[in-house]
Amino acid sequence: MALAAASGRRAPPRGAVVPLATIALLEVAAFLFLGREDYTFAAPHDIVLALGRALADGSLPAATAQTLSCVLAGLAVGFALGVMAGVALGLTPLLDRLTMVSVELLRPVPPAALIPLMLLIAGFGFQMETTIVAFTTLWPTLVLSRAAIRAVEPGLIEVARALEMGTLRRALAIVVPSALLRLFVAFRLTAGIALTVAVVVEVVANPRGLGYGMIVAAQTLHPETALAYLVWIGLLGWGLNALLSRIEARFLDRFR
Amino acid sequence: MKLLRRVLLGAVLACGLAGASHADEIRLGHTINPAPVAIFMADRQGIFAEKGLDLRLEVMTADPVIPAALLSGSIEMGTVTVTTFLSAVGNGLDLVAFAGTSSTTTTSKDVALVVGTNSGIESPADFAGKTVGVPGIGALLDVMFREWLKMHGVDPASVTYIEVPFPQHAAQIQAGRIDAAITPAQFAATMVTEGHARIVAHPVTELPEGQQTVLVASTREWAAANGDRIAAFRAVVARAQEIGKTDEEAIRAGLSHGMKLPPEVAARAPLPHIDVSLSSAQLAFWRDALVSQGRIGDNIDLDTLVLP
Numbered sequence: 001m002a003l004a005a006a007s008g009r010r011a012p013p014r015g016a017v018v019p020l021a022t023i024a025l026l027e028v029a030a031f032l033f034l035g036r037e038d039y040t041f042a043a044p045h046d047i048v049l050a051l052g053r054a055l056a057d058g059s060l061p062a063a064t065a066q067t068l069s070c071v072l073a074g075l076a077v078g079f080a081l082g083v084m085a086g087v088a089l090g091l092t093p094l095l096d097r098l099t100m101v102s103v104e105l106l107r108p109v110p111p112a113a114l115i116p117l118m119l120l121i122a123g124f125g126f127q128m129e130t131t132i133v134a135f136t137t138l139w140p141t142l143v144l145s146r147a148a149i150r151a152v153e154p155g156l157i158e159v160a161r162a163l164e165m166g167t168l169r170r171a172l173a174i175v176v177p178s179a180l181l182r183l184f185v186a187f188r189l190t191a192g193i194a195l196t197v198a199v200v201v202e203v204v205a206n207p208r209g210l211g212y213g214m215i216v217a218a219q220t221l222h223p224e225t226a227l228a229y230l231v232w233i234g235l236l237g238w239g240l241n242a243l244l245s246r247i248e249a250r251f252l253d254r255f256r
Numbered sequence: 257m258k259l260l261r262r263v264l265l266g267a268v269l270a271c272g273l274a275g276a277s278h279a280d281e282i283r284l285g286h287t288i289n290p291a292p293v294a295i296f297m298a299d300r301q302g303i304f305a306e307k308g309l310d311l312r313l314e315v316m317t318a319d320p321v322i323p324a325a326l327l328s329g330s331i332e333m334g335t336v337t338v339t340t341f342l343s344a345v346g347n348g349l350d351l352v353a354f355a356g357t358s359s360t361t362t363t364s365k366d367v368a369l370v371v372g373t374n375s376g377i378e379s380p381a382d383f384a385g386k387t388v389g390v391p392g393i394g395a396l397l398d399v400m401f402r403e404w405l406k407m408h409g410v411d412p413a414s415v416t417y418i419e420v421p422f423p424q425h426a427a428q429i430q431a432g433r434i435d436a437a438i439t440p441a442q443f444a445a446t447m448v449t450e451g452h453a454r455i456v457a458h459p460v461t462e463l464p465e466g467q468q469t470v471l472v473a474s475t476r477e478w479a480a481a482n483g484d485r486i487a488a489f490r491a492v493v494a495r496a497q498e499i500g501k502t503d504e505e506a507i508r509a510g511l512s513h514g515m516k517l518p519p520e521v522a523a524r525a526p527l528p529h530i531d532v533s534l535s536s537a538q539l540a541f542w543r544d545a546l547v548s549q550g551r552i553g554d555n556i557d558l559d560t561l562v563l564p
Contacts, residue, residue, distance in 0.1 A: 038450065039423070039426065039443075039446045039518075039521075040423070040424075040426050040427045040430075116321075116324055119321060119324040119325065119328060119330075120324050120327060120328055121328070122328065123325065123328030123329055123330035124325060124328070124330040124331075125330070202317075203317065204317060204318065204321075205316075205317060205318070205321045206317075207285075207314055207315065207316060207317065212317060215317050216288070216315050216317070216516075218421075218423040219287075219288040219317075219421075219422065219423055220288055220515060220516040220517055221423070221442065221446065221517055221518055221521055222516075222518065226423075
């Protein structure tokens with residue numbers, strides 16, 4: 001961006017104005033109001049320095065790998081199960097009616113409520129966090145994919161019937177491709193949820209990953225490091241969403 | 257596709273690294289708390305290794321997760337507050353304690369009751385109707401604060417309690433969302449330095465002498481199978497306690513090492529009263545407080561919870 005601005009070919013994107021102005025304002029506020037010893041807030045330049053240190057000493061990349069591994073694995077399991085269940089429920093109204101109470105009872109269970117239970121079952125680590133991420137991403141995926149299946153053009157289903165396709169063939173050849181765009185939107189939304197939940201699990205209990213790094217930095221009175229982790233988590237979420245949006249634009253536009 | 261494969265490979269490696277630990281290693285979970293400073297000193301000075309113990313300290317994010325972490329085998333030993341320990345045992349978890357860390361004295365400045373400079377709280381009676389930040393409902397400092405209120409003739413039910421993690425006490429008091437907080441010394445000191453709060457009491461000074469605050473615990477099963485390692489652990493922390501009697505610098509270095517505090521905070525933090533002994537009598541005050549506050553039943557036999 002700086003390069004583009006310097007070469008004069010392209011003005012910096014307007015979206016950068018508000019964040020940059022906010023950072024400048026916070027820097028001025030920190031200079032004016034922040035005492036020499038403050039263990040709650042930190043000036044933006046201190047946060048950037050802490051971010052650089054955490055990146056350089058390898059602690060931030062390691063924590064990022066730990067968090068992302070749980071996010072990806074949990075998301076893979078939760079999304080796959082959610083889509084399968086959503087497609088099944090979307091295609092068979094009877095099954096939908098039979099499972100409605102169970103789904104509606106399990107869906108609102110807050111992920112944080114599972115932490116003590118999963119801690120007892122699995123102990124700390126990858127399995128505990130991944131299971132909670134999978135559980136949390138399963139339900140929105142299920143609901144969104146069930147709605148996506150129901151929104152498939154009824155004419156297409158009629159064609160499938162006329163061609164005497166079986167349920168599986170109908171799902172794979174007609175329903176899923178025409179619901180693909182909506183399913184991908186569901187994936188993009190649940191990816192954001194997965195990152196949030198993984199970080200929450202790490203803040204509350206699991207001694208690994210970005211959330212853990214953040215809470216330990218705060219508890220040991222290093223706010224600049226805690227805020228650096230926070231900024232990094234924000235950037236990560238933004239990057240994840242941007243990546244998925246790009247994939248959507250690149251590969252899924254033809255389904256529109 | 258190549259990128260995806262690399263990401264997945266990285267993820268698998270990260271999981272493998274995170275899970276790696278060898279058989280003889282003892283993982284000891286602790287929170288960021290000055291009480292177990294004898295353990296921090298011993299770790300820093302390599303005394304565990306001298307006695308043949310391969311001990312690794314692991315920082316836990318919160319005290320209440322430690323009993324579950326012990327039970328699931330994620331850690332073998334844990335430092336845990338007496339109240340969390342007794343509540344866990346009261347709820348049927350089979351844990352035992354085998355060492356103390358530090359105990360109450362009438363001169364202890366470990367814990368401070370801080371009030372916002374504009375809260376209008378001048379005396380204990382002023383707490384009625386106010387909102388007070390505690391680290392967790394039923395946590396050691398919450399139980400301690402309610403007992404302190406009772407000692408001063410204030411009904412604990414007249415106060416509103418809000419769970420606020422220690423690092424946020426300062427910001428919440430400054431913003432006026434809580435009127436007061438019961439908080440460890442290192443947080444109180446920074447709040448006072450920043451000018452948002454003042455200390456009105458050090459509640460530990462008003463408790464009976466010699467009560468343990470934080471214990472070292474394990475599951476009963478692990479303790480039964482590792483008697484020799486527990487004996488070695490006790491010898492090591494007793495040695496650290498001896499060193500601390502004559503060497504304040506060693507204690508400060510231990511605090512800095514275990515709590516990873518900024519040097520200027522470690523330098524002025526009040527030092528805990530190191531006491532690694534443990535007897536059932538040292539838990540009695542907390543047991544009675546928890547029973548009277550309705551948090552556990554009155555059927556807990558302290559003698560069975562402390563390893564001889």
